[in-house]
Amino acid sequence: MEVAGRLLQALAAARQPMPLVELAGAAELSSAQAHTYLVSLLRLGLIKRTPGEGHYEAGPLALRLGMSRLTQAPAYRHAMPQVQQLSAETGYSVAVSLPTPEGPTIVHYAHAGNPLHVNLHVGTVMALGETATGRAYCAFQPQAAWQPLWEAQHPGAGRARWKSFLEELDAIRKRGLERAIDAPSPGVSSLCMPLLDAAGQLVLLVTVIGPTGAIDVGWRGSAARQLRQAIEAIATTMKENP
Numbered sequence: 728m729e730v731a732g733r734l735l736q737a738l739a740a741a742r743q744p745m746p747l748v749e750l751a752g753a754a755e756l757s758s759a760q761a762h763t764y765l766v767s768l769l770r771l772g773l774i775k776r777t778p779g780e781g782h783y784e785a786g787p788l789a790l791r792l793g794m795s796r797l798t799q800a801p802a803y804r805h806a807m808p809q810v811q812q813l814s815a816e817t818g819y820s821v822a823v824s825l826p827t828p829e830g831p832t833i834v835h836y837a838h839a840g841n842p843l844h845v846n847l848h849v850g851t852v853m854a855l856g857e858t859a860t861g862r863a864y865c866a867f868q869p870q871a872a873w874q875p876l877w878e879a880q881h882p883g884a885g886r887a888r889w890k891s892f893l894e895e896l897d898a899i900r901k902r903g904l905e906r907a908i909d910a911p912s913p914g915v916s917s918l919c920m921p922l923l924d925a926a927g928q929l930v931l932l933v934t935v936i937g938p939t940g941a942i943d944v945g946w947r948g949s950a951a952r953q954l955r956q957a958i959e960a961i962a963t964t965m966k967e968n969p
Contacts, residue, residue: 730756731764735773735789744782790850802922802930805964807835810933813957814839817950819937822847824860826929830876831855831864834931841938845912855880856892859907859919860934865892866899867921867929904951906944916944918951920958925966933958 737753738745745753751761765783768774772788806823814821814837821839824831833851855861855877865873881888899905908916919934935942935950943949 730754730760731768731773734761734764734768735785738774738783738785744777744780744784746780746782750783801965801969802924802961803834805968806922806931806933806961809957809960809964810835810837813837813933813935813953817935817937817942817953819935819942819950820847822860822934822936824853824864824932824934826864826868826872826932827852828872830873831860831932839937841941843912843915843936843938845915845936847936854911857907857911859905859917860932862895862899862907863905863919863921863932864929866896866905867923902946904946904955906946908944909939914939916942918942918944918954920954922958922961933961 733754733756734750737750741750741753747758747761747765750765751758754761756764765774769776769786772786774783774789775786776783803823803825810821810823817839819839819841820843821837822833823835824833829852831853833847833849833853836847836849853860853864855865855873865877877892878884904918904920906916906918910916915936916939917934917936919932921932922930924930933954935954937950943951945951
């Protein structure tokens with residue numbers, strides 16, 4: 728159990744799929760020793776292998792365990808009824824993302840009837856610069872938490888692009904809301920708003936997503952108004968039932 732735990736801890740620390748040799752080294756095992764344990768972890772579903780490369784990453788059982796723990800978190804628990812109601816009232820899909828070290832990660836996805844040409848699901852990590860969720864994440868997180876991720880996603884970006892991005896984040900903080908139109912996928916638009924705790928720390932992000940021709944992404948449009956109401960309702964519930 729302890730050796731298996733070392734392998735799982737190494738995967739968690741790496742935050743990306745790992746080849747056998749690298750994973751074994753991180754767990755202080757030989758490749759042959761690591762492989763023996765990995766076979767059992769694969770059977771249990773605690774890890775899985777990526778298509779093609781065959782690298783190791785967290786598996787479906789690990790995800791279910793994480794989600795089981797997540798459902799005990801007050802913010803997540805209080806957000807669920809409001810998110811379901813928001814999706815039902817707007818007719819659009821709604822994603823709940825947590826601010827993880829890997830970036831804003833979807834932990835709940837309420838899929839509405841509108842067909843969307845975008846593959847979003849629990850576990851999807853949203854791009855920082857190209858999505859409303861990613862930009863809102865950066866706006867309400869310490870810069871040190873996301874700058875290395877942004878630089879990795881935008882290799883070779885010059886000073887002008889960096890300055891422009893920081894200006895975008897200032898505008899998002901003033902509005903308390905961000906949107907994306909036909910991005911990152913054509914025909915799909917979204918609005919994202921953060922939920923902050925009493926200390927002003929980012930707790931989660933709620934994003935309303937719909938077809939560009941149907942969803943109103945105006946700053947004071949219907950979707951923005953309903954999204955703001957949902958966030959306010961979650962915050963009130965959290966305050967009354969910590």
